[in-house]
Amino acid sequence: MLKILVADDHAIVRQGVKQILADSHEMVVCDEASNGQEALNKALQNDYDVVLLDISMPDKSGLEVLRELGRQRPELPILILTMHSEQDYAMRVLRQGASGYITKQSAPEELMTAILRVASGGKYVSPSLAEELVSYLRNGTEEPLHAVLSEREHQVMCMIASGETIKQIADQMLLSKRTIRTYRIRILKKMRVNSDAALVRYAVENQLLT
Numbered sequence: 001m002l003k004i005l006v007a008d009d010h011a012i013v014r015q016g017v018k019q020i021l022a023d024s025h026e027m028v029v030c031d032e033a034s035n036g037q038e039a040l041n042k043a044l045q046n047d048y049d050v051v052l053l054d055i056s057m058p059d060k061s062g063l064e065v066l067r068e069l070g071r072q073r074p075e076l077p078i079l080i081l082t083m084h085s086e087q088d089y090a091m092r093v094l095r096q097g098a099s100g101y102i103t104k105q106s107a108p109e110e111l112m113t114a115i116l117r118v119a120s121g122g123k124y125v126s127p128s129l130a131e132e133l134v135s136y137l138r139n140g141t142e143e144p145l146h147a148v149l150s151e152r153e154h155q156v157m158c159m160i161a162s163g164e165t166i167k168q169i170a171d172q173m174l175l176s177k178r179t180i181r182t183y184r185i186r187i188l189k190k191m192r193v194n195s196d197a198a199l200v201r202y203a204v205e206n207q208l209l210t
Helices: 012-019 037-045 062-072 085-097 106-118 127-139 153-162 164-172 177-191 196-205
Strands: 001-009 027-033 050-053 080-082 102-103
Touching: 001 012, 001 037, 001 106, 012 027, 012 106, 027 037, 027 106, 037 050, 050 062, 050 106, 050 127, 062 080, 062 106, 080 085, 080 106, 085 102, 102 106, 153 164, 153 177, 153 196, 164 177, 177 196
Parallel strands: 001 027, 001 050, 050 080, 080 102
Antiparallel strands: none
8 A cells, every 4th residue: 555645735635635545445645744844854754655745835845845855865756746737847846856747637547647657666747748858858958047946936936927016925925025136136137137027028938827
């Protein structure tokens, strides 16, 4: 019986996953985490066969947890289960060591298939993403500019591109306005642009806004 840790800040999602796996004779949700730090602590202190990890969580983001587990528990399969579309994060998390990527819009059967795949040491991506990866490798496509951003920078850039003010972003992320301004300066430099309008154009052209 595969032991699964579900890390998601929404209780209804955690309960939903438990219900999906309830009739399975191959896997069981044996533990839950409601924020990134809790997920990291539990994954380091206990033995699981697979971690289902959301990207957007309090305390530590899913990407921060993924990086830390990659350093300390590289053998632990991590399946990203998120509301974010594949275009937003899939390539990034796979490069950072995730075993697979699946969206919350996927069918329950696909989730179970993905868990079994990564638990056996394989990788799981949707058929559409698999085609994109093949095309990416075949064409030698260069990484997009936003690939160089940190998780926090990527989040701030998308919020700026969505029209949110520095104060609104600071309030939502529980950070100071000064910190957000610092992030903005770094983002503009890394993205090689000099205005928020340019960030909006880039985000729209690269389908980063959901």
